[in-house]
Amino acid sequence: MLSIILNILLFVAVLAILILVHEFGHFIVAKKSGIRVDEFGLGFPPKLWGRKYGETTYTLNALPFGGFVKIFGEDPNDENTNGPDRARSFVHKPRYIQAAVLVAGVTFNFLFACLLLSVGFMVGMPSSVDEGYSQYTKDKHILITKVGELSPASSAGLSVGDAIISVGSVDKILQGDALTSKNIQDFVASHGDQSLAVTYKRAGESKTVSITPIVNAIEGRSLPAVGIAMEEVGTVVLPIHLAFYEGFRFASSLFVETIKGLYGLIAGAFSGHSDLSQVTGPVGIVGMVGEASRMGFIYLLTFTSLISINLAVVNLLPFPALDGGRLLFVGIEAIKRTPINTKVVNTLNFAGFAILIILMLVVTFQDVLKLFR
Numbered sequence: 001m002l003s004i005i006l007n008i009l010l011f012v013a014v015l016a017i018l019i020l021v022h023e024f025g026h027f028i029v030a031k032k033s034g035i036r037v038d039e040f041g042l043g044f045p046p047k048l049w050g051r052k053y054g055e056t057t058y059t060l061n062a063l064p065f066g067g068f069v070k071i072f073g074e075d076p077n078d079e080n081t082n083g084p085d086r087a088r089s090f091v092h093k094p095r096y097i098q099a100a101v102l103v104a105g106v107t108f109n110f111l112f113a114c115l116l117l118s119v120g121f122m123v124g125m126p127s128s129v130d131e132g133y134s135q136y137t138k139d140k141h142i143l144i145t146k147v148g149e150l151s152p153a154s155s156a157g158l159s160v161g162d163a164i165i166s167v168g169s170v171d172k173i174l175q176g177d178a179l180t181s182k183n184i185q186d187f188v189a190s191h192g193d194q195s196l197a198v199t200y201k202r203a204g205e206s207k208t209v210s211i212t213p214i215v216n217a218i219e220g221r222s223l224p225a226v227g228i229a230m231e232e233v234g235t236v237v238l239p240i241h242l243a244f245y246e247g248f249r250f251a252s253s254l255f256v257e258t259i260k261g262l263y264g265l266i267a268g269a270f271s272g273h274s275d276l277s278q279v280t281g282p283v284g285i286v287g288m289v290g291e292a293s294r295m296g297f298i299y300l301l302t303f304t305s306l307i308s309i310n311l312a313v314v315n316l317l318p319f320p321a322l323d324g325g326r327l328l329f330v331g332i333e334a335i336k337r338t339p340i341n342t343k344v345v346n347t348l349n350f351a352g353f354a355i356l357i358i359l360m361l362v363v364t365f366q367d368v369l370k371l372f373r
Helices: 001-030 078-082 095-123 154-158 181-190 240-270 281-294 297-315 323-336 343-370
Strands: 038-053 056-071 123-130 137-147 161-169 173-177 196-202 207-210 214-218 222-224 227-235
Touching: 001 038, 001 056, 001 095, 001 227, 001 297, 038 281, 095 181, 095 297, 095 323, 123 297, 137 154, 161 181, 161 240, 181 222, 181 227, 227 281, 323 343
Parallel strands: none
Antiparallel strands: 038 056, 123 227, 137 161, 137 227, 161 173, 161 196, 196 207, 214 222
16 A cells, blocks of 8 residues: 555656646746746646746646646637737737747657656666667676567566576586577577576576477577577666767657657547557556656656656647647648637637546546456
C-alpha cells in the first residue's frame, strides 16, 4: 500500500513538473509579446490556493491531472474583443504572435525532454555499445533482449533484461572481454547438444542455470541455439557538448516515433484495427513511473522525457481545446483574413474539452479494470 502511495505521489510530481514547463512556455511567450495573462494555474479547479502578483493570479488547484494559463483574449468575448484593454488581447495580436504563443508549450516540453536526456548522457545513460561512443562506454555487458517461447532459455527461466556473465561447458568457459554476442552464438553452435552453464545477473543477484541447445534454422542454416536475442550494452558518459547533441538527437527520434505511433493508433481506430484497450491512462502511468524509479534515476529521467514528448505530440493534434486545434483556428483565420465567429470557436473548444475529459475517464476506467485482471 505504501509503495502505491509513493508511486502516486511521484506520478503527480512528474506530471506537475511537465505541465508547469508546458504552461510556462505559453506564459512567458505571451508575457514577452505584451499579452495580458490573468491566471497561471497548476491542476484543475476547485482552487486550493491563489495569490496575485502584478496582474497575474497564480493558483494551485485540487485536480492534479492538468494545468492552464488564462490568457486574455484566447477565448474571445466582448471584453477582450472590444473592451478598453483590447490592445493587450490575444485576439488582437498578429497571427504569427498567436501561433508562437500556442506552439510555445509544445516547444518547451520538447526542449525539456532534450535537457533531461542530455543530463542523462552526462551522468551515464544505458545504451547500445554500437551507437558510436564505444570510447565513452563503461560497464559493458551482454543483455538479453528477447527470449523465444518454448525455447531452452525460456524453460531455464531466462528473461528479457537479464545480463549474461558467462557461458561455459565442461572444457571451456566464455567470460570477460571474450563475452560478445557473436562469440556466445559461435560458442553455443560449436557445442552441439551439450549442456551449457549460463550465469546471469538479475536485480543485482547472480544465478547459474543449465541449458541444452536445440537445433534451429538461423540465417538459412541449421545451428544449435538456446533461443535468445542479445545486445551488448553499457553506460555511456559523454562530455557536455556531445551530451547535448545526443540529447537533442534522441529527443528528436522519440518525437518522430511518437508521431508515427499516434498516427497508427488513430488510423487504426477509424479502420477498426487498433486495440484501444492497450492505451495507458493516468492509473497505468502511475505503475510505469514507479517501475522506472525502482530501476534507477536514469530510467526515471528517460521515462519523464518520454512523457514530456508524448504531451507535446498530443497537444499538437488539430483537435478543439488542444493547442493544435487553436493553432488550426489561427491558420483558418489567416487564410480567410477574418476572425471565426467567437460563439463557434468557444462552442468547439468547450465540446473538445468535454470529449477529452470523457476519453480520460474511459481510459482511466480501463486502467482500473486491468488491475483486477
